[in-house]
Amino acid sequence: MRRGSIVALLGIGVIAGGVATAVALVPTWLPPDASREAGRIDFVFWFVIAICIGIFAIVAAVMIYAVLRFRAQEDDHEDGPPIHGHTGLEIGWTAIPFVLVTAIAIVSAIVLSRNDAEAGNTLHVNVTAQQYAWTFAYPDANNATSPVLRLPEGRSIELDMRSLDVIHAFFVPEFRTNEDLVPGLVTNVHITPTRIGTFPLICNELCGLGHSLMRTQAIVMKPSAFDSWLKQQKQSTKG
Ligand SMILES: [Cu+2]
Incomplete structure (x- = not known):
């Protein structure tokens, strides 16, 4: 991969991630919290939002780069070389969501069990x-x-x-x-x-x-x- 491509991908990714982060942080999306459990629930919320922003930046960078760099030329013929799958990519985009979803499930389970545990003079x-x-x-x-x-x-x-x-x-x-x-x-x-x-x-x-x-x-x-x-x-x- 050329160095210029990596710089372009990174640049687009940083801009897309920055815009998404601003949309997440600048408006006040959540009402003020009024319970002890709210802080933990909000933590799960922001944990998921952070993952979403990361994924969004990667997808936006690759997509925008591909549209600009690999745009079909006027004299392109439709019968180009056949497209083959890429085993490494396939494994990667199956494994990464699996890890992320598992992490979200574990964080949520911990938060929910802590929220349930707060009993005493109930x-x-x-x-x-x-x-x-x-x-x-x-x-x-x-x-x-x-x-x-x-x-x-x-x-x-x-x-x-x-x-x-x-x-x-x-x-x-x-x-x-x-x-x-x-x-x-x-x-x-x-x-x-x-x-x-x-x-x-x-x-x-x-x-x-x-x-x-x-x-x-x-x-x-x-x-x-x-x-x-x-x-x-x-x-x-x-x-
Ligand atoms: Cu109802």
């Missing part, structure tokens, strides 16, 4: 999804229910989730959690809220005509405010 909330509404029940308050998810800041939460009809998905972008609710199963997700505020809670699985309306809020409160709210709910259910 608050349980039962989440019920149905077309097209959410209900949150608090076992600590005689299963008092609420149409919005109220949570205390800084405490480990376990959501035990059931669906009454079709598959729904629990998604709070600021928590970075997404988990399906499947009829006949109890799925669960751990969250440790770290930021006081009100965040959108949406169904993230197309579940019917009203899917886009299936949204409510997750309200993260000061622990003391949450405790008195929970006490109130408990009293109102005594009846």
